[in-house]
Amino acid sequence: MPTWLATHTASLLLLLACLAQLSRCNQGKVNFREKEKQVLDQILGPGRYDARIRPSGANGTDGPAIVRVNLFVRSIATISDIKMEYSVQLTFREQWMDERLKFNDFGGRIKYLTLTDANRVWMPDLFFANEKEGHFHNIIMPNVYIRIFPYGSVLYSIRISLTLSCPMNLKLYPLDRQTCSLRMASYGWTTDDLVFLWKDGDPVQVVKNLHLPRFTLEKFLTDYCNSKTNTGEYSCLKVDLLFKREFSYYLIQIYIPCCMLVIVSWVSFWLDQNAVPARVSLGVTTLLTMATQTSGINASLPPVSYTKAIDVWTGVCLTFVFGALLEFALVNYASRSDMHRENMKKQRRQCELEHAASLEAAADLLEDGTTTFAMKPLVRHPGDALSLENARTCEIHMQPKRDNCCRTWLSKFPTRSKRIDVISRITFPLVFALFNLVYWSTYLFREEAEVD
Known part of the structure; x- marks a missing residue:
């Protein structure tokens, strides 16, 4: 055989071998898909x-x-204080062994079989014990799948959104931390037939960069919560989500405005005591604003029977504003009393002048060497009684008083109404500062103690 003919013959045989191999590969792929159908019919067929x-x-x-x-926690939408609930969207997965679903994987070609109808296989009767509302996601197709592995393992995965109850303790609000739970249990199968366990390794995952409007997710803990009833013991799983409330929002929206209102109410102490319209308007306006602020805060919280930290704050601030208004009423009363005292001082000066005049007259008589005897009249005139009363008043006011440092300092201010204003300028800020010291040290330390 010629050399060129042998070369062409070998090339032709090689080409035919490649075409045969490619045809077998394509035929294998078609058969592979057909095998999946055959396996499904074999393990899930009628009977x-x-x-x-x-x-x-x-x-x-x-x-x-x-x-x-x-x-897998995809998102946490809202955490409601007034309803005591939270909304979460998660991917829920269950995995169990069902030896009846074992099949031949044809040398590893079939990794798993996928189903979308959960009614085709046995499913655990799990329910969420603290669920209020919930729904599946069906856009564009139902977000659910079931994978059956060759060795009989079944993986069920579904995306769901839930609204779950979250009982809260608001004693430290808004300096509090809350624990919201997610409880999953068997509804009908007891622990003799069905047991739920957390997956080894990492049973709960949370999406990165989870953002919440007023809370921060600090950590989460998994645990078991089996429950016993008169029908048996049921398996239960729970995950506790620990949330810390963001305090910066409440500092800007509540605490700083309340402090400003209290400080504005103190401006009344620096106004003139005769500026009645200005001081009354300032006191009433700050009092009404503080009351509106308090009612707005309470409207966003549930009506609980215990006292919250925010109740203490708003109550004391409201008391300070109300005290500033009462202080003006006291100043107004003291101002009228000061006017009466001025009249008494005028009478005292008149008594002193009359007494000095009588002493000068007696001295003049003694110098002249004459002596007179005054006889008491049998009938006393009304003016004599008034003179005696004025004399006693003069004696009372002329009694010496012991001085001290406070009285010496207060004596710089001529009237009692002015002294009340001056004392209030110092007392109100000092007492409010002391309250802040006690308030923040108490509730911040209680918060740390509860975390520990």
Whole structure:
């Protein structure tokens, strides 16, 4: 055979071999898809699998079926204080072993079978114990799948949104931390038939950069919460989400405005005591504003029977504003009393002048060497009684008083109304500063103690 003919013959045989191999590969792919259908018909066909019967226990025993659970928290929408609930969207996964679903993977070509109809296989009867509302996601298709692995393992995954109850203790509000739970339990199968366990390793995952409007998710803890009733013991899982309330919002919206209102009410102490319209308007305006602020805060909180930290703050601030208004009433009363005292001083000066005049007259008589005897009249005139009363008043006012440092300092201010204003300028800020010291040290230390 010529050389060129042999070369062409070898090339032709090689080409035919490649075409045959490619044809076998394509034929294998078609058969692979056909094999999946055959496997599904084989394990889930009529009369072959009963979804009403639970799987056997570990190693094919009659023990309880073991279902391992893990969660992926996609988002936390809202945490409501007044309703004591929170909304969460999560991907929920369950995995269990069902030996009736074992199949031939054809040398690893079939990694798993995927289903979208949960009614085809047995499903655990899990429910969320503290759920208020919930719904599945069906856009564009139902967000659910079931994977069946060759060795009989079943993985169920679904995306759901839940509104869950979260009982809160608001004694330290808004310096508080709250723990909201997610509880999952079996509804009908007792622990003799079904047991839920957290997946080993990392049972709960949380999306990165989780943002909440008024809270920060500090950490989460997984635990078990099996419950016993008169119908048996039921398996239960729970995850506790620990939230810390963001204090900066309340500092800007509540605490600083309340401090400003209290300080504005003190401006009344620096106004003239005769500026009645200005002082009354200032006191009433700050009092009404503080009352409106308090009612707005209480409207955003549930009506609880205990006293909250914010109640103490708003109550004391309201008391200071009300005290500033009462201080003006006291100043007004003292001002009228000062006018009466001025009249008494005028009478005292008149008594002193009359007494000095009588002494000068007596001295003149003594110098002249004459002596007179005054006889008491049998009938006393009304003016004589008034003179005696004025004399006693003069004697009372002329009694010496012991001085001290406070009285000496207050004597710089001529009237009692002015002294009340001056004392209030010092007393109100000092007492308010002392209250702040006690308030923040008490509630901040209580917060740290509860965390520990």
